[in-house]
Every structure is written in structure tokens, then in C-alpha cells.
Amino acid sequence: MPPDDHATYEAGTGVQETQFAAIPDEAEPASGHPQNPPIQNQHTHSKNKGLAHSTYGSIDGPANESSTGRDTIPNAPKTVASPRALAPDLLRGLLMVLQAVDHCSVSQGAWRHGVALESEQDGTIVNKWNDPVPWTARMLTHLCAPGFMFLLGMGVVYFGRSRGKLGWSPWQMLRHFAIRAFALIAVNELLFTLPFGRGRILILNIVLLALAVNYFLAGLLWLGINASEPVLSTLLQSSFHASSDDVVEQPLLQDESRPSSAKSFSTWSMRCSWHIHNAILLAIAIITIAWNQWLSPHHGHCPLDVPPGYSGPTRPNNTNLGPWFDFWFLNVNYKLVLSPFPPLAWLSPAILGLFYGRILLSRKWKAYTINAANAAFGVFLMLLFVLTRLLHFGNLSEDCLRMPEQLAAPERNQYLASFRSFFYIIKYPPSFSYVVFTMSINFLLLAFFGALPERFARRIPTLLTFGQSALFFYIVHLMLYFGMGHLLKIWFGHELDYIDPMTGKPAVGTEGKPAVMWLTWLLGLAILWPLCKWYGRFKSTKGVNSVWRFF
Helix, strand or coil: CCCCCCCCEEECEEEECCCCCCCCCCCCCCCCCCCCCCCCCCCCCCCCCCCCCCCCCCCCCEEECCCCCCCCCCCCCCCCCCCCCCCHHHHHHHHHHHHHHHHHHHHHCCCCCCCCCCCCCCCEEEEEEEHHHHHHHHHCCCCCHHHHHHHHHHHHHHHHHHHHCCCCHHHHHHHHHHHHHEEEEEEEEHHHHHHCCCCCCEEEEECHHHHHHHHHHHHHHHHHHHHHHHHHHHHHHHHHHHHHHHHHCCCCCCCCCCCHHHHHHHHHHHHHHHHHHHHHHHHHHHHHHHHHHHHHCCCCCCCCCCCCCCCCCCCCCCCCCCHHHHHCCCCCECCCCCEEECHHHHHHHHHHHHHHHHHHHHCCCHHHHHHHHHHHHHHHHHHHHHHHHHCCCCCCCCCCCCCCCHHHCCCCCCCHCHHHHHHHCCCCCHHHHHHHHHHHHHHHHHHHHHCCCCCHCCCCCCCHHHHHHHHHHHHHHHHHHHHHHHHHHHHHHHEEEEECCCCCCEEEEECCCCHHHHHHHHHHHHHHHHHHHHHHHHHHHCCCCCHHHHH
């Protein structure tokens, strides 16, 4: 899975450059629009450093306004430049390291790519689990794709606020979102489709294309909310002024719970507009994951009338709406197009990131409050996941488990037949149960990293370095691991008992030689660490509009 880009602190301006999952941090400019409060600063040092390294909101100070960006609750305090919050960078760095396990194993054919011997795909029957080590590795790497998309959406909010304070207009931001999305698509085609497709594939979407589309859509949605939020606030104020005349004529009918002055109602209307737009974002996040279930050609079920012992897809993975529609919502494998990451199927975590970013920037938050909220939301999502197992909804894998434990008790809930059955989730496209399970773990990790003392957090080997050079890491690590994998197949490879989906021929790999796989993974990280440190220093010398900051 590819990374969400990072942010680097820009000395002298107090602005961090947001890439795809950045947490920018900048000083609050003076002056602004009284109706449109500023997006507050991301974090400040906690007064109690024993609790955590930083808070995510602003510090106390006089109210101030920003010319663009309305992600705060009204009358929030002025912000100042502060150090970057570490938890999102640490999470991103961990996801990069886990992602490297997945790609290292695939590059050299170390094991089958999945928790079962068949892909975790909608409507696919599975009848044999992968070995314990590959199963565990795959479950851990499941966290990467939704985690990157979530950080992408979160970064859009911070980017919009930082550029608004630099005086960027909405059209400048839209242009920037479009250029960056196009740059990602170009990187995908030049560095991955051409060498890996080998002329047989024109579009190879191994996630960068989905990231590009969702980055642009998240940016577009943020701009739309940024524009419509004050409009709704103004409409609410107009409604108040119209009704206040009636209150004056009939004072005994006045509602004591309503604001008693124009000033207080202005604040109340902005708060209402902010909450309404957050509710809309949350609804969109739910809809955009639910449509993976609604649009499934299999309706999330496998047929029962298949021959015993069969494993694999049960129906063609397409709709009657045509290949162009299917490309955006379903995994497709056409003659010239291979796309296991349909862009709109992965939009929901990015929208959740927008929602989360707006909450973080709405006011001053203490570190322990954010950490407790992250942990509580992680537990809530895990409970939702348990319900998907017990109540059979949002799984995209109903009646698809045909392991011995299911065959021994066919009337029993298939997810309760074994430990591994309970955690079997569909990634292609992501099911509701997949998203809530993986995001539960990601929120718990955010809470864990946020609770670490800063001095300790900064000493965790490689994570901050990788987390702050994520797209650079992604591009280099794929070339590095697949280059090493090609050599390792020559030196240690042997023919395997399945077909390589890229070549259509029997696969070749190092399966059965786990030491080769893990030593290669560690060697790759050791090579990537100094490269990412160098690139981080190099990029910090570039201006906010430099193309190098895209990576």
C-alpha cells in the first residue's frame, strides 16, 4: 500500500508542508473575517509532559480569524507555532514498515498473498488457511491501506488550513489538489505500469491511482464544506432575525434556551453549521463504505451449490453497468487494465480522515483527551466489528468459508467456528467489517503513540524518518524490494504450485526459506533509513510550491 505524504516543518514561517497525510503546523496570522473563525493550530506542548508529548489543538489566547478555512468552532483561541504532533507520523511510519513486509514477500514469492490460499475477495470461496506466519503478517498489513487513506483525508484538512493562512484562494488550492493527483497518476504509470505491465497492461492500479483520485475528491469536498459552512450560518442568522421580531411582539412566548442577542446567536449559528457539516461528512463516510455491499455482484454471499472442495471466485466480478463503472467500484482484471484498488471503494477512510481532522482543529485539546478519545473510538469500532460477525452484516464473505471447521458444523455461525474464521475479512473491495476492524486498531495505535513521552517517541528506530518521507519511501521501497526479489528468485527460487497472475505461468519464489524473506526485509529497511533521512533534509530546503514536496 502506498503512503500518504508527510509534512516537513518550514523554518522561519512556522508552516508545515502537507503532502497526503500531513499534520502541518503554523503560526496563526492576524486579522480575518469575523464570521469565519480560523482553523486552529494542530497541537501544542502539553503542560504535563509526563502524559504525552503534545496536544492537538491550540493554546489559549485571544480569538482570531482566518481568511479561509472554517474547521473551528467559533471563538476558538489564537494559535502559535508549535512542534509537530508525533502520533500520526509514528503511525504512518509503522504502516510503512508493515507494508514493506507485504511487498517484500510478494516480490520474492515467499508465501501466498493472503490469510487463506485464495485472495480476500468478495464472493470468493476459501477452504484452506495460509500458514501461521504468513497469516499473522497479512493480518498486520491489513492495517496499511485504510490507515493511509485516513491519514490522507486528515492531511487535506491541515493543508487547507495552512495554505489559507498563506493567503491561497480556493482556486489555488483546487489547482494544487489536481496537480498533485495528476503527479501521483504519472508516477504510477511511469514507475509501475510500464515496468511491471511489460506492455500487456496500460493501467496497473496497485493503489497510487486510488490515492490520487481520493486525494482530489477529499480536497474538493473540503473546499465545498469550507464554502458552504458560512452560507448555512448566514441562513440560520437570517432565520433568527426574522423570528426575533415575533418574539418582541410576543415576549411571553420567548424560548429561554435560544440566544438572547445577535452576537450570541451569531456564535450559535456558526456552531450549528459546523456540527451539521460534520454530520454530513460522517454520513458520506458511512455511505461510501456501504456502497461496496450494495454494488457487490455477489451481494456479499457465496452460492451453496458449488462442488465440494472448490475454492476461488464464484461469479464474474462485474455489474451490468459496464467496465467504466466497474473500474471505479470493483476489482477489475481486463485485457489492458488490472486494478485491485477501485478508487471509490476506498473513499470512506479518507472521508473519515476529513471528519477527524476537523474535530482535532475545532478547539484546544489536551493530549490525554485526544488519546482517551482515540482509544474509546477504537474500542467502539471493535465492538462494531464483533457485531458484524454475530449479526451477519457488512462482511462480503457470507457462506464463503469452507474450512474443515465450517464443514464439521455447517449450521453454526461460520465466523465462530475458529479464531482465524472470526477475523477473516474481505479487502477487495473493502467490506464494512474490514474497515471498522482495521481502523479500530489504527485508532488504538494513535492513542498508544500519543501517550508516549516525546523523548521516547522520537527515539523509536526509523518510524519518524519513514513516516515523514512516506511517498519517497513507497516509491524507493518497491523498486528496491522487487529488484532484490528478482535476484533472490534466480539464486534461491523454485517453481511453486500456483499460477502467477501477472504472467499466467507457474509462479517461482523462495517459499520455504523464511530466513531469506526476513533478512531481505531487514536489509531493505536498513538501506531505506539513511535514504529517507537524506530526502527529508533535502526537501526541507525547498519552497512550499516545490514539486519535491510532493514526495
